[in-house]
Amino acid sequence: MAQARIARLTETDWRAFAGVRLRALTDSLGAEDPQYRYESTFTAAQWRRRLRAHAQFAAVVGNRPVGLIAAQRQSSESVYLYSLWLDPEARGRGLGRTLVAEAVGxxxxxxxxxxxxxxxxxxxxxxAVYDSLGFTVSAGESGDTGDEITMTLNVN
Ligand SMILES: CC(C)(COP(=O)(O)OP(=O)(O)OC[C@H]1O[C@@H](n2cnc3c(N)ncnc32)[C@H](O)[C@@H]1OP(=O)(O)O)[C@@H](O)C(=O)NCCC(=O)NCCS
Structure with missing residues (x-):
């Protein structure tokens, strides 16, 4: 696979964003999942709104996005990262870590x-990706379910 770069997506990238986001949802949840069904009906305006609302970073090979991460300003103190995903063919090359590092930056x-x-x-x-960047498990955050944990990295 060719060299990859990380790009911050802007509104003009909405088609590419929609494509990779829907691939991520089908790969992770399946095409019958309600979230996939919901987002697969999004209009251009809805994809553009999502790109305006939160920072979206993509790993790009050639002109093709092969991975995503989103970053949302949660408060004056914190940023929340979500929706990390790499195309199965692009995994194991350090791109997951590079994407998270870009969002942390x-x-x-x-x-x-x-x-x-x-x-x-x-x-x-x-x-493994989060540990290698220094994230640590935070004890008992509100919103944690039995299966999910919160991890935190102090940055400033
Ligand atoms: C999680 C994910 C993004 C990792 O992406 P990736 O590009 O394969 O990860 P990297 O190549 O950057 O690997 C970073 C580290 O994680 C380790 N790692 C990667 N896959 C691993 C696995 N399946 N088991 C154990 N360690 C693993 C790597 O060995 C590497 O550590 P090292 O540098 O010490 O060798 C990818 O597996 C993915 O998209 N999974 C499905 C979606 C998902 O689970 N998203 C996260 C939601 S919170």
């Missing part, structure tokens, strides 16, 4: 104190 530029995310306890691949 963006969070730093927002001058927040910490970056948080949620992960399924059994998701070893994702845990």
């Amino acid at each position: 963006w969070a730093r530029s927002q001058r927040v104190r910490r970056v948080t995310l949620r992960v399924h306890v059994g998701n070893e691949a994702a845990r």
